[in-house]
Amino acid sequence: MITxxxxxxxKFEPILKEKVWGGNKLKEIFNKDADEYIGESWEISGVEESVSQVVNGSLKGKSLNWLLEVYKEKLVGAKVYKNYQNTFPLLFKFIDAREDLSVQVHxxxxxAKERHDSLGKTEMWYILDVEKDSRLIIGFNGKINEEKYLKALSEKKITEVLKTESVKKGDAFILKPGTVHAIGAGILLAEIQQTSDNTYRIxxxxxxxxxxxxxxxHTELAIGAIDFSSEESKQNYITKKNTPSQIGVTEFFTVNKLDLSKNYLRDLRSIPSFTxxxxxxxxxxxxxNGYTETIxxxxxxxxxxxxPEIKFITNSVSFLEVYIA
Structure with missing residues (x-):
C-alpha cells in the first residue's frame, strides 16, 4: 500500500510552448523563464505528452496524472472523479500573441469522442493586456452557410466574412465548440478550457x-465542426472587491474574479471540485491545514x-478562480 x-x-512547473506567433510578454509581464516566440504557458495540464509536474512541497516532482491515480476524489472531488476518472478535465494557459493566431475551430x-476519443474544447478567454487596435476574431459578420463559407475560403476571402471584435483589459469571452475564432496580435490573455488539444486550422x-x-x-475536418449560427461570446459581468464575482459559466467550468485588498477567508466546502x-x-x-504557500x-x-477552506494574506491581489460546479 502506498503511503x-x-x-x-x-504549484506546477509551467510548460512553455514555442509558437511562430509568440512573443516575449510572458517573460516581461509574468516573469516566465521564456525565450522569444513563447506563445503559451501551460500552467496546469493533463494533456498527453504535456503533463504538469508539482514544484512545491512534499509531492515535488510528481505528475498531475500520478496525483489523480493516487488521490482520486480527494484531489478533484467525488463528482469530477466519477465523470472523468484519471483524466484531469481542464487545461489552464497564459497566451501571448505577438502576431495573429491561425483562424481555427474546435x-x-x-x-471529439468520435474522431479522437477525447474531450471537446469549450474555452474561455480573459483579456490581460492589449496593444492599440488589438482585436479578436469570433464567428461570422453576417448570415452564412457552408456553401458561402467554402466559396470565401477557396477565393482566399475568408477574412471578409469573419467578425472582428475590439478588446480591452478585463474583457471575457466564452467560446463554445464550433465557433470559428482567432486571437489577434498584441493580446495577452488567460485561457481556461476543457482538456483537449484538438484544433482544426482553417x-x-x-x-x-x-x-x-x-x-x-484542416478544411474537411473543420466543415463538420463549424457552427454557422451566430451567438454572443462576450460576457457581461460586474465585480466587487473582496468577494468572488462570477464572470463566466459553462457546463464544464465556472470562472470568478477575486480582487482582494485585505486578508480573506475563502470557504470552499460548497464547491464540489478542486479550485x-x-x-x-x-x-x-x-x-x-498548517501549510503556507505564496502566489x-x-x-x-x-x-x-x-x-475545506483557505486564507489569503494580502493587501492587494487579483485572481481568476476556477472550479467545476
Missing part, C-alpha cells in the same frame, strides 16, 4: 512556421477538493 502525504496547495464532445495568414514550412490546414487560482496582479500568502502575478495554484 501518501497530505494534500496541500499545489470540435464538441460528441465529435486559415493561417499564408505564413510559414518556425521551421519555414507552411502549417497544415484553481490564476494570479493576475499582486501577491498573496495562502494558508490552509504571485503570473503563477497558478491548485487547491485540492479535500481542503
Amino acid at each position: 501518501v502525504s497530505p494534500l496541500y496547495p499545489l 470540435p464538441d464532445d460528441i465529435l 486559415y493561417d495568414w499564408d505564413r510559414p512556421d518556425i521551421n519555414g514550412e507552411m502549417r497544415e490546414l 484553481v487560482y490564476m494570479c493576475l496582479e499582486g501577491e498573496a500568502t495562502i494558508k490552509t 504571485s502575478k503570473g503563477e497558478t495554484v491548485l487547491i485540492p477538493a479535500q481542503l
